[in-house]
Each structure stands twice: as C-alpha cells, then as structure tokens.
Amino acid sequence: MPTNIKNSFKELQEEESAKFSDHSQQKIRSSIDSNVGLFHFLGEIVELYLPKIFGMFVKMSGGGPSPTDDINNPNRLSDNDRPKYPNTID
Amino acid sequence: MICLLFPLLSKDIASTLTDEQAVDEYLKSQSSEYFDLLYKRYSPKIFGKCVSLLKDEARAEDATQEIFMKIILNLSKFSGKSKFSTWIYSITYNYCIDVIRRKKKDLSVLVDDIANTHDKADDDVNEKFLLEMNVRRLKVVLDKIPVTDKSILLMKYQDQMSIKEIGEVMAKSESAIKMKIKRAKQKCQKTHSAIFKDD
Known part of the structure; x- marks a missing residue:
C-alpha cells in the first residue's frame, strides 16, 4: 500500500491514541510496577519457604533422614560395622 | 560529571x-x-x-x-x-x-459471523472508499460492524499487517482471512450506505 495516499484508519488511530493522557500513562505504569513488584515478592516467598514446607510434609508423613545417618548419634554404626549386604541373614 | x-x-x-x-x-x-x-x-x-x-x-x-x-x-x-x-x-x-x-x-459476534457466510462475496469493495472515508464516519461505521470484522480491518489498514500475520493472530488460514477482509469491507460499505444514505 503506498504511503502517500490518505488513510482514514491511521488518522483514527492518531485521534484515539491522543486521548491517552500523560496522567493515565503514569498511572498505568506505576500500577504495572507495583503488580510486578508483588509478583517478584510472592516469587521470592515461594522460593524461600516452599522447600521448607515440602520438608515439613515429608516429616509429617513419616519420612526424613535415617537415624543411622546422624553423625552426632553415639549409637551410629561406623561404616566398617555396617553389614555389607543388609538384606541378608548372617 | x-x-x-x-x-x-x-x-x-x-x-x-x-x-x-x-x-x-x-x-x-x-x-x-x-x-x-x-x-x-x-x-x-x-x-x-x-x-x-x-x-x-x-x-x-x-x-x-x-x-x-x-x-x-x-x-x-x-x-x-x-x-x-x-x-x-x-x-x-x-x-x-x-x-x-x-x-x-455478545453472541451476535459469533452469530453474525455464521449468518453472513453466504453473503454475496463477489462484490469487491474499493479499498479507496474505506481509506478516504471521513474519519468521523469511519468511526461510526466501525462501531456498527462486529468486533472481529473491525479488528481485522484495523490490523490490515491501521497496523499494516500482512495476511499471514493476521492469520496468525486470528488462528485462521490465509484464504479464510482474505475472505473475512472482503466481507468486512462489504459490511462497512453496507453500513455506510444505510447510515449516510442521504449524502
């Protein structure tokens, strides 16, 4: 389409875009910023606490690390004392 | 500094x-x-x-x-x-x-699309008629036609999008878009004639 011919659609676009005041532009921009900030905040919260919540559910359902894995446990078997084949009867 | x-x-x-x-x-x-x-x-x-x-x-x-x-x-x-x-x-x-x-x-959008599939599509509307229409009249006419037709015309004449690009936006084939543009132009002309018949 040649650019030098009249285009009422373009004129209409200019007319309607001109209704967008600086005030509205600023208002919308700050709303977007605050929404994006909220999304980032929620994202950080999820990132920080989700693994802990997940761990809590694992513990509640009876899971978690084996007691023999606790290094500070005096009853912990040393690696040499552990049976080589734990599922076999000596 | x-x-x-x-x-x-x-x-x-x-x-x-x-x-x-x-x-x-x-x-x-x-x-x-x-x-x-x-x-x-x-x-x-x-x-x-x-x-x-x-x-x-x-x-x-x-x-x-x-x-x-x-x-x-x-x-x-x-x-x-x-x-x-x-x-x-x-x-x-x-x-x-x-x-x-x-x-x-607005079911009329869908109903209108279906109802007008048998319009006489052979009457090609002159592009110049649309492009040189008075802006006020164009606004009135565009407000009277279904929103999908209006969107297609805006994409073509305001955003200068290609048929392929319009097809991607509307999730339609290129031939379907060509037909939709033709029908949208016809609707514009009919609406213009109906509203501004005295001129």
Missing part, C-alpha cells in the same frame, strides 16, 4: 534500540529502563486500540494495564519469529475480543 551524564547517555542509547533488541536487553538485565522504552512506544497505540474496540476510556485504561501485565509476564515467550509489534497487537486484539465476548455475552 560523568556519573551525571551517564544516565542521560544510556537513555539515548536505549532509545535507539529496536523493539526486539530492547526485549533482549530487558530479558538479560531485567532493567526497567528497557521495559519503559517499550511502554512509551506502544502504550498510546494499545490504549487507542482498546478505546476503539471497547468504546469506553475507563475500560480501555484497565485493559491497557492488563495487556502490559500479560506482555511483561510472557516476554520470555516472545520468540522473535514475528515482529514485536505484531506480537503485542495480537495480545491486544485477542484480549479485547475476549472481554467483549465475556462481559457483554
């Missing part, structure tokens, strides 16, 4: 970036400066389209905000296959069409 000049200098450099470069820089740095550039370039146009389609400035403001939220949250999905402007206009048109269909329960 350099510290004082640097922000001005970086803003100048940023303003020379193409849309696609600004998107890349924003994704790399997450710096709001690049998003600001895109916002300033496109927010008046998007608002204008929303006003045109939703016919209400307050709703158009809300829609502009929602559309920019969609853009910022989906920016990483922009693949660069199409122009950035095409991508954001497709979000805008689809959003506005959805709003109209949802809020007004």
